[in-house]
Amino acid sequence: GGGGGGAAGGDVNAGIMDERVLVLVFRSLNFDPRAVGVAACVSRRLRAVAERVLWRELCISRAPRMVAALTDGLSPAGRVGGGWHALAKLLFFCCGCAPSRFFALAAPLPGHFAPESRFSKTSGRSFLARRCWGDLLYVSDPCEHPAGGGGGGAGAAAGEDLGSFRGVFRGFVRSRTRAWLVGRQAELEARVRCPYCGARVWSMTAAGLVPRSAPRRLGSRDGGGGLEYFVCVNGHLHGCCWLAHLSDDDDDNNDDDDGDDIGDIDESGVAW
Numbered sequence: 001g002g003g004g005g006g007a008a009g010g011d012v013n014a015g016i017m018d019e020r021v022l023v024l025v026f027r028s029l030n031f032d033p034r035a036v037g038v039a040a041c042v043s044r045r046l047r048a049v050a051e052r053v054l055w056r057e058l059c060i061s062r063a064p065r066m067v068a069a070l071t072d073g074l075s076p077a078g079r080v081g082g083g084w085h086a087l088a089k090l091l092f093f094c095c096g097c098a099p100s101r102f103f104a105l106a107a108p109l110p111g112h113f114a115p116e117s118r119f120s121k122t123s124g125r126s127f128l129a130r131r132c133w134g135d136l137l138y139v140s141d142p143c144e145h146p147a148g149g150g151g152g153g154a155g156a157a158a159g160e161d162l163g164s165f166r167g168v169f170r171g172f173v174r175s176r177t178r179a180w181l182v183g184r185q186a187e188l189e190a191r192v193r194c195p196y197c198g199a200r201v202w203s204m205t206a207a208g209l210v211p212r213s214a215p216r217r218l219g220s221r222d223g224g225g226g227l228e229y230f231v232c233v234n235g236h237l238h239g240c241c242w243l244a245h246l247s248d249d250d251d252d253n254n255d256d257d258d259g260d261d262i263g264d265i266d267e268s269g270v271a272w
């Protein structure tokens with residue numbers, strides 16, 4: 001916008017374009033993410049407001065506990081790694097699945113809007129190697145996709161479905177996971193980018209940071225090749241796995257294997 005000041009002139013900020021009014025309008029729409037997304041495309045002014053306020057308000061309104069934990073008691077205006085737009089996208093968008101170095105797949109599966117996801121830090125803990133247990137990570141339940149008509153392709157065993165999951169670290173810059181990756185000089189993936197912020201990612205399989213609890217948590221097979229996930233430099237996680245159909249005599253439904261997280265009943269899971 002034009003030259004300085006602006007407080008007195010105020011044309012740009014008048015009426016409906018007033019930031020506070022916009023927040024009220026979108027609150028009345030219950031911060032429908034599609035409405036915010038459309039608004040952000042209308043004009044540069046609205047895009048700026050969305051970046052500064054609307055995506056953050058949307059995240060807070062839909063996932064208040066999770067956002068409080070991620071910002072760690074900082075003011076709600078606090079920043080999150082990768083920005084609020086990326087976090088909003090992570091909350092509402094399943095990124096599908098693509099073949100990668102450690103995950104064979106015949107063809108990529110497109111992402112989609114996912115209005116009802118559930119994130120929990122109890123689940124997140126299953127994706128942290130023991131040495132990284134001090135980190136706080138939220139991970140979604142896997143979004144299940146029927147393996148395609150082609151038999152699911154390269155990596156699938158009979159009867160397996162494809163699962164896609166995603167998550168986010170609190171304060172990734174100071175996390176043990178990042179310290180380990182940087183300390184070990186783990187290489188960033190050449191071909192994979194974060195579907196939420198576009199940044200570069202590490203493969204947790206390549207880094208040796210996938211604990212045995214991860215496939216169990218997901219209901220995936222225990223052996224190799226059953227899952228892969230990536231963490232970007234801003235602390236977003238995304239991954240995919242093969243989900244076994246449970247048979248009648250499958251007695252392995254107790255996914256809380258060692259009882260560690262029984263007492264950690266997750267109040268922060270958010271259902272939309």
Ligand SMILES: [Zn+2]
Pocket residue numbers: 094095096112114143144145164
């Ligand atoms: Zn999905």
Ligand SMILES: [Zn+2]
Pocket residue numbers: 082086194195196197198199232233234235236
């Ligand atoms: Zn990212």
